[in-house]
Amino acid sequence: MPYLVSFHLGWLVGSLLLGFCMGWISVVQRGNGTSKVTARWLAVFTAALVAASFAQVVPGRFGYWLDLGLIMFACYLVGCTIGAWLRDRVVSRSMPTAAL
16 A cells, blocks of 8 residues: 555545545536435445445456545545635635624
């Protein structure tokens, strides 16, 4: 794992920055989002991929790609979280307080 992180550090930082940008933008978006059923299926699918990675079910090159994809996805989600949180802090600070 340390080899994977050190060798692909540029790509991991890129996915973190892309996630940050998407998190910053997505706070303004007013879409419907995903349904609860779809969110559950995506969570189960992601958990199955993580379990397959930890159990080393997928050997060779495809296992390497699975590990790299999961690490990049985690970096992307961390970046999204940080970007959305910072955007929320900036927007809430610049909004005037309601008069009582």
